Amino acid sequence: MYCSACDEVLVDNITIPATGVYTEVSIPGREATCTEEGLTEGKKCSVCGEILVAQQTVAKKAHTEVKIPAVAPTCTQDGLTAGRKCSVCGEILVAQQKDPAKGHTEVKIPGKEATSTETGLTAKRGDRLITLVTCASHTDNRRFVVVAREKRS
Helix, strand or coil: CECCCCCCECCCCCCCCCCCCCCEEEECCECCCCCCCEECCEEEECCCCCEEECCCEECCCCCCEEEECCECCCCCCCEECCEEEECCCCCEEECCCEECCCCCCCCCCCCECCCCCCCCECCCCCCCEEEEEEECCCCCCCEEEEEEECCCC
16 A cells, blocks of 8 residues: 555555466357357356356358248139248248239030930020039939029010
């Protein structure tokens, strides 16, 4: 110790030898993910905080890819192509693209004249058709469908 006014030494400095006793404290590491780098575990002195074992950076992991299934378009609704995403973080890796609606596919039904034993078929584009579905014991699937054209005036 010394006097702050005159700098006279009042008490000599005494060196206190280090005891070499300290406690290691773990610095927790963290697992790497597909979005963040990780760290290894480190160690430091509990007394002075000196780093005894430095933490090391661990590279990011690769994404865990899963398929996003395609959705087929219909006549009237757009579909989606297949895509890919990470099952861990949800990041889209391959975006789905719009697959446009296909539109209706017109099927021409050939006409057929009525006979004395069979009903004819003369439906034309724009005709209004009536469909009746009923139970039928004489068919395998137990369904019977009757289609009729609204009578023209």
